[in-house]
Amino acid sequence: GESVGLHLPTLSVQEGDNSIINCAYSNSASDYFIWYKQESGKGPQFIIDIRSNMDKRQGQRVTVLLNKTVKHLSLQIAATQPGDSAVYFCAENLPIRGSGNTPLVFGKGTRLSVIA
Amino acid sequence: EAGVAQSPRYKIIEKRQSVAFWCNPISGHATLYWYQQILGQGPKLLIQFQNNGVVDDSQLPKDRFSAERLKGVDSTLKIQPAKLEDSAVYLCASSRKPTGVLAKNIQYFGAGTRLSVL
Numbered sequence: 001g002e003s004v005g006l007h008l009p010t011l012s013v014q015e016g017d018n019s020i021i022n023c024a025y026s027n028s029a030s031d032y033f034i035w036y037k038q039e040s041g042k043g044p045q046f047i048i049d050i051r052s053n054m055d056k057r058q059g060q061r062v063t064v065l066l067n068k069t070v071k072h073l074s075l076q077i078a079a080t081q082p083g084d085s086a087v088y089f090c091a092e093n094l095p096i097r098g099s100g101n102t103p104l105v106f107g108k109g110t111r112l113s114v115i116a
Numbered sequence: 117e118a119g120v121a122q123s124p125r126y127k128i129i130e131k132r133q134s135v136a137f138w139c140n141p142i143s144g145h146a147t148l149y150w151y152q153q154i155l156g157q158g159p160k161l162l163i164q165f166q167n168n169g170v171v172d173d174s175q176l177p178k179d180r181f182s183a184e185r186l187k188g189v190d191s192t193l194k195i196q197p198a199k200l201e202d203s204a205v206y207l208c209a210s211s212r213k214p215t216g217v218l219a220k221n222i223q224y225f226g227a228g229t230r231l232s233v234l
């Protein structure tokens with residue numbers, strides 16, 4: 001039961017500090033990547049996305065970095081707040097195919113805990 | 117804009133019983149997905165619909181799971197008979213039909229149905 005969730009990689013940060021969450025993706029053909037935030041009892045919520053022709057994209061308090069050479073994504077959260085406490089997932093997407101959208105493939109999540 | 121609606125939120129059944137989940141996607145979203153999320157893991161795709169047609173069901177355990185989207189809007193996912201290992205959260209997501217090869221596939225998720233099989 002709950003003990004399985006405790007095996008998620010965990011990152012604990014002080015309120016106000018910056019957080020960096022890392023993710024390795026699997027398919028070098030993936031051309032689109034998304035970070036999702038999932039709070040307890042809720043579905044994943046879109047945070048930020050990036051295409052494979054970019055290596056950095058910024059949003060409000062969040063930045064995503066993409067390193068295609070080593071198939072690595074990171075999510076940086078500036079001035080982390082208690083409301084940022086959640087599980088964060090990266091997801092990769094293969095190119096659009098003739099029949100339309102391709103499914104997202106999710107990585108292993110990271111649990112972010114913000115210490116007030 | 118209303119989000120993805122799912123029901124029920126919770127379901128407890130005994131093994132070998134049947135269960136069904138319902139999803140209403142965001143209005144106008146042509147693509148609908150069902151994911152299974154086991155505790156402590158990321159969502160895993162079960163089936164993808166484009167309008168009322170199945171695009172990808174390669175990960176769906178077809179001996180016990182079935183899904184339909186008859187009118188291209190809402191969808192149901194059924195498990196019959198359920199096994200203990202089916203205990204998970206079942207998430208429905210939807211996205212717009214891509215308008216080109218550079219279209220973004222942002223999927224919007226419902227709150228999910230938490231299934232416990234005893």
